[in-house]
Amino acid sequence: MRVLVTGGAGFIGSNVIRALIDEGYRAYCLDDFSHADFRNIYELPCDVITADIRDGSVFKKLPRLDAVIHEAAVTDTTIDDDNKMMTVNLGGFKNVLEYCFKKKIPLVYASSAGVYGDGPSPMKEAQTPHPLNIYSYSKLMCDRLAGAYFSRRGTPLVVGLRYFNVYGPGEYHKGVSASMIYHLYNQMKSNKNPRVFKFGEQKRDFIYVKDVAQATVSALRMKKSTIMNVGTSFARSFNDIIKAINDVLGKNLSPEYFDNPYSLVYQNHTEADIARIKNALGFKPRYSLEEGIGDYIRNYLDKSL
Ligand SMILES: NC(=O)c1ccc[n+]([C@@H]2O[C@H](COP(=O)([O-])OP(=O)(O)OC[C@H]3O[C@@H](n4cnc5c(N)ncnc54)[C@H](O)[C@@H]3O)[C@@H](O)[C@H]2O)c1
Structure with a gap:
């Protein structure tokens, strides 16, 4: 089966390509390399198409495909270009959606879990969305666009995955928008006290990218179009991350707390309700926070440990 992964040279996309190849699929990577790292894919046997999803003509030139996994997006929530966020994230998605509908694949x-904003936890797919920034709004609009087709007859499968906080190998190019785990590791590795917002008890549903890649590839086997959360169902604090990294590195660094400058637009608690993906695919995350951090540091960030 031939599967195209848009944003395939990015963090999650490249892990999805690896999972596809491991499961025997033939993978194609489409990326404009605007926020990617070739090192994520150079060892992977996949064809690479350098293209911008905003350009509709790109879709006329694609090879024959059996499915598409769409990961491409502007993912830096701190960028101040609402037009780019919307034209790539929503406009580009529309092109991908129309292509799949036309080809019936x-x-x-x-x-993203960003659509829930600071809404109540555990977060359920049906709850009222409350996006706190243009990035989350762009993702909500994709869900609405896709949802409008779910009940139409004759349309192909469309599955939206609301990823929670993903961390793991391949996120190194992401700068400020890389995971808390990656940032805290870098501080602690160089013996700096890890800096987190007061008082480190903000909780997030952190999920290891290997679990996310597996859930994403499994979603190709869905029977029905839908939107599903992809998380662990556990909310863990920044202090928990610091303890787990200290344990792996064999250190005892204390957190340094500072005021949160984004307190008005901040998700203080995210926790996925994963009943839907459990029921549909039997999905169960393989990595706890401690296991994910252990695998990430020992096998990718610091192989000397
Ligand atoms: N990382 C997370 O925690 C997280 C959480 C929720 C949702 N997501 C979503 O998962 C997807 C993958 O995110 P990621 O963390 O891997 O980010 P990433 O920035 O590493 O990957 C995005 C990829 O899309 C590519 N891209 C951007 N604009 C493009 C365009 N116009 N045409 C073609 N390619 C383009 C980039 O070059 C990059 O390779 C995104 O849709 C993101 O919104 C990620």
Whole structure:
């Protein structure tokens, strides 16, 4: 089966390509390399198409495909260009969606837990969304666009995956938008006290990218179009991350707390309700926070440990 992964040279996309190849699929990577790292894919046997998803003509030139996994997006939530966020994230998604509908092939796409904003936890797919920034709004609009087709007859499978906080190998190019785990590791590795917002008890549903890649590839087997959370169902604090990194590094660094400058637009607690993906695919994350951090540091960030 031939699967195209948009944003395939990025963090999650490259892990999805690896999972596809491991499962025997033939993978194609489409990326404009605007926020990617070739090192994520150079060892992977996949064809590479350098293209911008905003350009509709790109879709006329694609090879024959059996499915698309759409990961491409502007992912830096701190960028101050609402037009780019919307034209790439929503406009580009529309092009991908129209292509899949025209070819009648399944589409699995990346949405985000950002659509829930600071809404109540555990976060359920049906709860009222409350996006706190343009990035999350762009993802909500993708869900609405996709949702409008779910009940139409004759349309191919469309599955939206609301990823929670993903961390793991391949996120090194992401700068400020890389995971808390990556940033805290870098501080602690060089013996600096890890800096977190007061008082480190903000909780997030952190999920290891290997679990996310596995859930994403499994979603190709869905029978029905839908939107599903992809998380662990556990909310863990920044202090928990610091303890786990200290344990792996054999250190005892204390956190340094500072005021949160984003307190008005901040998700203080995210926790996925994963009943839907459990029921549909039997999905169960393989890595706890401690296991994910252990694998990430020992096998990728510091192989000398
Ligand atoms: N990392 C997370 O915690 C997280 C959480 C929720 C949702 N997501 C979603 O998962 C997907 C993958 O995110 P990621 O963390 O791997 O980010 P990433 O920035 O590493 O990957 C995005 C990729 O899309 C490519 N891209 C951007 N604009 C493009 C365009 N116009 N045409 C073609 N390619 C383009 C980039 O070059 C990059 O390779 C995104 O849709 C993101 O919104 C990620």
